[in-house]
Amino acid sequence: MSGASSGNDGSGAGASGGGAGGPDPEGELGGDDPGNGPTADVNVIITADNAYGFGYGTGDRLLNYFGGIENLTADEIFSCPIGNGPEAYTVPARSANAGHYLYIVTYADMAVTQGVLGQFFREGAEPVFTGAGEWEVCATGEDYDLGSHGPEIETINQHIASCSRGGLDEQTTSTGWVTTADSAHGKVVFGEANDTDRTTPLPGNEFPLVCDIDEEARWMWYEWDPDRSTGSPFLWPGGDQNVTKDFLIFRLGAEFIPEPPR
Numbered sequence: 001m002s003g004a005s006s007g008n009d010g011s012g013a014g015a016s017g018g019g020a021g022g023p024d025p026e027g028e029l030g031g032d033d034p035g036n037g038p039t040a041d042v043n044v045i046i047t048a049d050n051a052y053g054f055g056y057g058t059g060d061r062l063l064n065y066f067g068g069i070e071n072l073t074a075d076e077i078f079s080c081p082i083g084n085g086p087e088a089y090t091v092p093a094r095s096a097n098a099g100h101y102l103y104i105v106t107y108a109d110m111a112v113t114q115g116v117l118g119q120f121f122r123e124g125a126e127p128v129f130t131g132a133g134e135w136e137v138c139a140t141g142e143d144y145d146l147g148s149h150g151p152e153i154e155t156i157n158q159h160i161a162s163c164s165r166g167g168l169d170e171q172t173t174s175t176g177w178v179t180t181a182d183s184a185h186g187k188v189v190f191g192e193a194n195d196t197d198r199t200t201p202l203p204g205n206e207f208p209l210v211c212d213i214d215e216e217a218r219w220m221w222y223e224w225d226p227d228r229s230t231g232s233p234f235l236w237p238g239g240d241q242n243v244t245k246d247f248l249i250f251r252l253g254a255e256f257i258p259e260p261p262r
Helices: 074-078 153-165
Strands: 042-049 051-057 066-070 087-091 101-107 115-122 136-139 187-193 218-223 248-253
Touching: 042 051, 042 066, 042 074, 066 087, 101 115, 136 153, 136 187, 153 248, 218 248
Parallel strands: none
Antiparallel strands: 042 087, 042 115, 051 066, 051 101, 101 248, 115 218, 136 248, 187 218
């Protein structure tokens, strides 16, 4: 478990984040909405144990990217105020309308707990939460340590395309996109809601409450053990091998993202 970013800032392409410093903005990466989509911006609050970025794109690549946050302490994951713990962003409507998918890129240290938690809210529409809906994940098997600043966007795009082609190494990856359905290659797993505090991480109650994220949001991660009978995918099992097969790429199709009335 860890906490704040190399930039507890969260400033990304067109985003306004909660703090100062940190990674340089990535900018638009090749297109946005031509003006036919919803006109409301998207307000985001998100955190991860330990690292994340998010963006919008097509089935094969990101068109924009926000964040690039690495959390090094527990306070920087969970605590108030916003910007000390979770980060807040305002994503311009044109950026949020780009492509057909909402993506979250995430990885963890090899200690204690791991997961991502967030909410995406557009005025007039139902919010989108982690841990609810038709999320997919691809476990890339390309491990990053905290302090590395994670994968470059070109690397993320290469993996998105590879995940979409499928047929990846089943020993080190999820072989492609998997859903919440049981699979020999793992699945998306939804964990506890953000409504219960904790003192000691236990299966089913791994995380403390997170500042200012709705209690309907649930922690989300990749279940790498399809035969699990004990423990939790949100708890590090020990050792120094990348058994969780991260970094992970989650995505949610636009058809599952509620739009406001026009």
